[in-house]
Amino acid sequence: MAATATREEIEQRVFKALEEFGAEPDQISPDAEFESMDVDSLDLVELAQIVEDDYGVQLKGEDMEGVKTVRQAVDLVMSKLG
Amino acid sequence: MTRSVVITGVGAVTPLGVGARTLHERWSAGVSGIEDGFGRAGEFEPKEHLSTKEVRRSDRFTQLALAAAGEAVEDAGWDGAPPGDPDRTACVIGTGIGGIGTLETQHLVMHEQGAGRISPLSIPLLMANAASGVVAMKYDLRGQSFGTVSACAAGAHAIGMAERLIRYGDADCVVTGGSEAAITPLATAAFDKMDALSDSGISRPFDRRRDGFVMGEGAGVLVLEEEEAARERGARILGYLRGYASTSDAHHLTAPEPSGRGAAKAIELALKDAGIEAGDVIYVNAHGTSTPLNDRSETNAIKAAFGEERAHELPVSSTKSAIGHLLGAAGAVESIATLLALRDRIAPPTLNYEEPDEGLDLDYVPNEARPLANGDVRAIGLSNAFGFGGHNAVLCLEAS
Numbered sequence: 001m002a003a004t005a006t007r008e009e010i011e012q013r014v015f016k017a018l019e020e021f022g023a024e025p026d027q028i029s030p031d032a033e034f035e036s037m038d039v040d041s042l043d044l045v046e047l048a049q050i051v052e053d054d055y056g057v058q059l060k061g062e063d064m065e066g067v068k069t070v071r072q073a074v075d076l077v078m079s080k081l082g
Numbered sequence: 083m084t085r086s087v088v089i090t091g092v093g094a095v096t097p098l099g100v101g102a103r104t105l106h107e108r109w110s111a112g113v114s115g116i117e118d119g120f121g122r123a124g125e126f127e128p129k130e131h132l133s134t135k136e137v138r139r140s141d142r143f144t145q146l147a148l149a150a151a152g153e154a155v156e157d158a159g160w161d162g163a164p165p166g167d168p169d170r171t172a173c174v175i176g177t178g179i180g181g182i183g184t185l186e187t188q189h190l191v192m193h194e195q196g197a198g199r200i201s202p203l204s205i206p207l208l209m210a211n212a213a214s215g216v217v218a219m220k221y222d223l224r225g226q227s228f229g230t231v232s233a234c235a236a237g238a239h240a241i242g243m244a245e246r247l248i249r250y251g252d253a254d255c256v257v258t259g260g261s262e263a264a265i266t267p268l269a270t271a272a273f274d275k276m277d278a279l280s281d282s283g284i285s286r287p288f289d290r291r292r293d294g295f296v297m298g299e300g301a302g303v304l305v306l307e308e309e310e311a312a313r314e315r316g317a318r319i320l321g322y323l324r325g326y327a328s329t330s331d332a333h334h335l336t337a338p339e340p341s342g343r344g345a346a347k348a349i350e351l352a353l354k355d356a357g358i359e360a361g362d363v364i365y366v367n368a369h370g371t372s373t374p375l376n377d378r379s380e381t382n383a384i385k386a387a388f389g390e391e392r393a394h395e396l397p398v399s400s401t402k403s404a405i406g407h408l409l410g411a412a413g414a415v416e417s418i419a420t421l422l423a424l425r426d427r428i429a430p431p432t433l434n435y436e437e438p439d440e441g442l443d444l445d446y447v448p449n450e451a452r453p454l455a456n457g458d459v460r461a462i463g464l465s466n467a468f469g470f471g472g473h474n475a476v477l478c479l480e481a482s
Contacts, residue, residue: 022138
């Protein structure tokens with residue numbers, strides 16, 4: 001649950017989602033840019049839904065602005081959890 | 083107009099399997115793709131044809147279109163992109179309903195989990211032009227791209243529009259066809275409620291016992307090219323799209339006009355457009371839905387257009403007897419079936435035809451395929467497609 005989610009758990013969850021979105025597994029890393037993995041704004045809305053389901057964190061469109069990498073996305077979720 | 087339109091590639095996914103030749107060969111052999119009252123494209127496994135991303139980003143009707151388009155462009159000798167100018171390559175793909183599976187699923191999500199839970203992909207998946215847009219993106223087709231929507235005539239309308247784009251000079255090449263994936267709970271119940279579906283679950287066009295159509299799903303895609311451009315690149319030419327015409331019954335929301343007036347007019351105009359005499363047609367691929375009304379009015383239309391005598395000589399058969407009614411994909415899949423039948427000079431059969439009905443007295447090629455006129459005459463045929471709303475579209479094809 002939200003209180004017990006670690007950074008690593010969230011990162012793994014994002015990795016799994018990206019793979020489901022169709023990103024190549026060997027391209028997925030904390031610093032890979034979403035654009036380079038062919039992950040676009042529609043995918044990011046789905047990612048926000050997953051994060052909300054799993055961690056109870058609500059991400060709005062403006063929250064996601066400027067989020068370009070997995071690390072930045074995880075940072076955002078961590079900051080909301082904190 | 084001097085520009086002529088050739089067919090250089092075909093692709094199909096149908097209840098008879100994956101592949102245009104598969105459709106032709108299995109239908110000609112008398113195989114039926116209908117099981118338990120439905121014509122499902124059961125041999126189609128999206129992941130065998132599409133990437134993970136493509137599968138996630140498309141409704142089933144678009145997935146079927148992508149697979150059929152992939153086969154068609156490969157058949158046309160493409161290497162993943164148009165051989166000519168992408169700006170002059172168009173994409174027109176019709177559908178009866180579009181992504182109704184997505185619409186139904188997301189509607190349930192909204193009711194059960196709330197509006198905030200619906201997928202951001204809902205609209206791009208369900209929109210009726212998705213197949214056209216996605217195929218254009220995949221193959222870098224930068225000319226005109228749109229969908230046609232005219233119920234069960236949509237696939238034929240798409241091909242007709244594609245033919246016009248080339249003849250008018252707006253495009254040199256068009257990837258075109260139709261796609262449908264409407265075997266869903268709501269669509270099935272709704273067709274059933276209007277008494278359009280067969281209670282017996284048997285598709286038997288023109289038979290006295292016919293009791294409605296059997297729902298099918300699938301897609302058919304053709305590559306059309308301007309003849310000179312195709313010859314210049316050394317393309318193999320499967321045949322010609324000689325003519326096209328479309329009319330409206332202006333009669334009733336769902337029932338065809340009983341005399342077949344509008345359908346007959348469409349046949350006459352398609353022949354005129356093709357510059358071909360009625361006597362030169364050697365095969366008619368009927369719309370032949372297995373509904374009491376269509377098969378009677380279509381028989382009347384064929385008689386009116388060809389004259390009683392010629393009409394009785396013409397082999398007329400219905401692909402729907404083997405695959406059911408593919409709705410917006412029907413006109414496209416059946417025009418491919420027509421072309422391949424003409425190429426092999428064979429009239430595939432109307433399956434399940436056993437008991438003649440009064441007044442329905444054409445040569446429906448019952449149950450067994452038959453050779454068509456020999457190689458001395460041109461292999462010219464018609465493909466009929468009619469839709470709820472009174473839409474009639476007829477294509478005139480010639481095998482090379």
